Amino acid sequence: MKLDNLEIVKGFNRLFSKFNYIFNFGKLYILTGSNGIGKTTLLRCICGFLRPESGSLLWNNITINIEYNEYAKNIFYLGHLDSLSPNLSVWDNINHLSILQDIPNPFIEGIDLFQIFHLKDLHVYQLSAGQKRRVALSLLNLNKKSLWVLDEPLSSVDKRYEKVFIKLINDHIDNNGIVIMSSHDTVHHYKKASTQIINLDVIK
């Protein structure tokens, strides 16, 4: 994946100009930087939600706008909102999202890494912020999409589930996937050799 001369304008803010970067398979990229520097905007741009003012995004040397549907099949996006409907049960939400994105359903596969099985029949509005996050993160189990775009994935998650998450990320990198995520703290036990930290403050 390659970002070529990217220029992103949001409102009256020129967030990026002449931004070049190459993301390689089998690596983890962590975006850091102060608030409002454009971490989320860059992630949304990578997913194709917003179009860059100029420049292009290339996936396997093809501009993503040309075959967007083919490109979108490779993406798993988890924003800082959990995309769970509060009025549906956990099971309904997970079942629907896994069908919608064509990824394995953790309930059916029987893999309870984030320990959400006992929450199955509760409505999402009854859960705490951390529990919601765990439900959303459970979609990463056995997820075969090659590009994971995660926006602050570990906000309000307990320490013990952080370890589970890190293991999932490391496994995904070993399986030749790309993980691009924004984060505030970078001192985690990701595989050092294949981790790159992109500090947007420095780049600009």
Added chain:
Amino acid sequence: MKNIMSSMFYRELKVQNKSLKDPLFVIGVYLSLLLVFPISLGPSSNLLKSFSPAIIWTCSLITFLTAIEKFFIYDISEGYLEQLFLSSLPLSVIVLIKALCHWISVGLPLIILFPLISIFLNLPLNLLWLICFSLFLGTLSFSLIGIMGAALVIGAKKSNVIVILIIIPLTIPILIFGISSTLFCLEGLIPYSTLYLQCMSLSFLLAISPIVTSSAIKIYLE
């Protein structure tokens, strides 16, 4: 593909009707709007009879407009719209499913209730099924116009006012055709011409509305 569509349909119906209360609320709104007219026009049944097509259609339009500007608000605040955007189903098909579910949760209760209402308004019962059919065509068009307006005002301040300014002019042709076919029915004639016109406007909206709505959503996501 089929799997995603049925899952989408099931989810939308569940989200739009959190419980059995919701269709009952729709019916309540419709009945209370209908109640206004006999009170304000007086009990003279002749006047009521000549106004009844207009009353039926205006009340169903207002029922459809209640809270339409909030149609996409929940999807946005939950971050669900992004997931729809990334799914392999085209956004216009998703929008069509949403419109259909909106009709099922608002329009279907009205049509099921209509025989009861026609007794209240003292309507002749022989061509009732044709009035129901024309209501079906009209209310489905209202749903399609409604989501178009709702998508256009996502993120706007005062969206509840702007959405009405967008929707009302678009519904006028549908109101005209609907009211005239109801008038024909009340006189005991079968309104072929106006029903055809209603079918025409519905099929036009079926073609246009998903495209407009999905491009409005795409613009919002940017």
